[in-house]
Amino acid sequence: MRGAEVALEGVGLAYGSFWAVRGIDLDIRPGEFFSLLGPSGCGKTTILRLVSGFVEPSEGVIRIAGRDVRGVGPAARPTSLVFQNLALFPLMKVWENVAFGLEVRGVPKAERRRRAEELLELVALPGFADKRVDELSGGQRQRVAIARSLAVEPQVLLLDEPLSALDLKLRQHMRAELKAIQRRTGVTFVYITHDQGEALTMSDRVAVMSQGRIEQVGTPAEIYDAPATAFVASFVGESNPVPGRVRESGGGFVTLETALGPLRARDPRGLATGSPAILIVRPERCRLDGAGEADAVDNRVEGRIERVDFEGAFANLLVASPAGPGLVVQLANDGRLAGLAAGAPVTVRFPPEAALALPEGPLARE
């Protein structure tokens, strides 16, 4: 099997006057593990249905392996979709499910059975051929659905939140399993999820979506460390957003006037003086004063510890400040957490390099 590239150029889909997605430009490379990440209702499934051919775009072009696929139905596209609810055929045995695509293609029964067993081996379900679907656990069904999709040797496998129904432990196991299957087969995976952890750990690249549009495409590290918008910053990972206004800029940094006082941050977007902006700083980049060498240029915010959430390997401190929004500070459990208790006055400190100034925009709702 070989993966194919998938390209979307200015793709939009309207239901009546409502655009479910619009202006989608994507360039998914052959053999890539590509994730679409976004809150529920942002249009992820819609994009998968567009690529698999169940709906045609209202505007724009979709190319798979370089070919414009307008007018080509789902059966004729080199894609295969793993449905959000799996949609296994409950009245067929496991191997018949897996071999359904081969049955359709007129492959003789013995050969179908052999191929089905091979694929079940691939997804780590040897010996399950003659089981009924309702005898399987959630994770096993998951794998049967993937085997069924792989049986037709697609160049692109489209997966719609395949792990969302599984419990946490199984989900983590299946992440590794999926990644391994993708590597073994070399098929292009387009993977949908609203779970940012899933997207970050598994993907080669991630597209973050919001309200029918793509906010940013990049590697997991780019998405996390250099979010392009306030939405991406707040949706992916924990973050402290502080709204403010640009007082001065230059040299790749800006100083924002905020309720917490003037704060300096990196300025990748070149914000104009006087424009509204949002400062983003990750909790793990914040320190408490005195916990390391003080640096004169560090941002400082005075406050009081309101709550300590002990998580084991680390603790999250909610530091309330009388002037503005509270900040979450994440501290590693290095043996010095004991002295921190609610009510203690502290100074939160973070270097300008750790903070990011982005144009004002909607944040992700928790």
Next chain:
Amino acid sequence: MSELFRRFGRPGGGSILATAALWALLLVVLPQLTMVELSFRPNLPAVARGGPEDVWTLANYTALWTNPLHRTIFWQTIWSSLLVTVLSLLVCYPVAYHLAQEARGDRALLLATALVIPFWVNEILRTFSWFLILSRNGLVNRVLLGLGLIEEPLALGGVGAVMIGMVYAYVLFMIFPLYNALESLDRNQIEAARDLGAPTWRIHWRIVIPHAKPGIAVGCVMTFMLAAGTFAVPQIMQSLPGGTNARWFTQIIYSYFFDGGDWNRGAAYAFALLALCLLFVAAMMRIFRVGLADIAK
């Protein structure tokens, strides 16, 4: 049952149960037992009843096999009812599928209403509407005459007309069970099959029909029972020109009861028909591998 006792206490629950049992005994069991008893006795004038000739006999049943006309009509009724069932299934399956899986919102509502409204009218009138369509001056003859395809009005009566009348009269009894079964099919399964390359016929053969089996069985059983047991439809459709040959077995039973005054023979014939219908139910359950519980659903 225990719920009943909990709510009304032992005496209250007991009397409710007793009333229901008495009701069933008086109105269902006793009359049927009387009929069973009648069917095994000869038809005698009042004076001979209880006399030496009044003995248990199978004669009323064997008459069905020895009388060639009755035998023919019996088998013809069964055969035609089977055809009506198959025809109904063929007509209703696409409609039910469309209604359950494809039609959306207002269209589905409109279609469902259009299907149900004729059923607010009673069976006799519904059949009569087809009688009008097929009659000498009816729609079909007028259209054919108007198009110049025929010179003389056709005599459209016969077994075919009776079957059309029945398919129409019992359409809903087929559509509803089918709709119920098809509606519960996850649309994603259909799309998954399509995504894997299955053409429409194979999606139906492998996914939709297997899923709808219990509904198909229920629809077929109901339609078959109604068709085999109907009296009104053949009675009306027979009055069409050329329709006299289309006799239904129920009409023979009727005439024994109400014209011939031979209740014994009538009862025996009725039970023979019932036995065959039950055989049909059993066969359907076997073919579709469904249990009584599935059908009761």
